[in-house]
Amino acid sequence: MIDSHTFAAGRMDCVELRIPARAEWVAVARLAVSAIANRLAFSFEEIEDLKLALSEACANCIQHAGAEGEGIDITFEVLSDAVRIAVRDRVGQGQSAACALPVASQMRDERTEGVGMYIIQSLMDVVEYKVDGRAGTELVMTKRVRA
């Protein structure tokens, strides 16, 4: 079990990004995480994992928080051996924490409820989900560089 505090030691740089909660802006978040991850020793595959995990988190905000025009706040904490990404919307109970495989349930229709979170859990080392009814919901996910 990897605790998020494992990564707290040493220098940390912070990058903040706010995108509109609309589908056409998710690609910008992917570009940002790709550029940030390139500064660490992540492999190509790990960078692709980070891009997918962040995209799923943003899509979750857009699909469940709704709120056209409200922003998605993304904070990248860049450590020497890991990156921690916080994705926040401004809607209490906005992002869905549902986590499910698509195999059985999704064959009934094309909704992908829970699949995005399942993918995030599969690709990231630590995933935390926080709900604050007033401030919104926050997904914090961490991936460390493999030795």
Add this chain to the structure above:
Amino acid sequence: MQVHGQTGQPHVVELTGEIDVYTSPKVKDVITELIDSGHYNLVVNLEKVRYIDSTGLGVLIGGLKRVREHGGSVNLVCTNPQIRKIFDITGLVKIFGIFDDEATASRAMA
């Protein structure tokens, strides 16, 4: 996105670029149009896809569900390990036929 097919053979949908929450609705429209016009055997070529997320998977699952109602199927062409990985971790490799090239994917439907 390209669509091509011949009578009596599976229609091929060739997707390109990034299939995400923004572009998936366009893919859904194309697949829905094909199914509505009676094409129930589809090959979706993902060789030129750089990225696909769960919304893209949802469109493929929805298409598969609809063609199966008519006795059809959806086969995929995919050799990119990053794309294959998403089908692996979600278990969708057990639902879709995934092949290395269009000819093999089409023959598998015969």
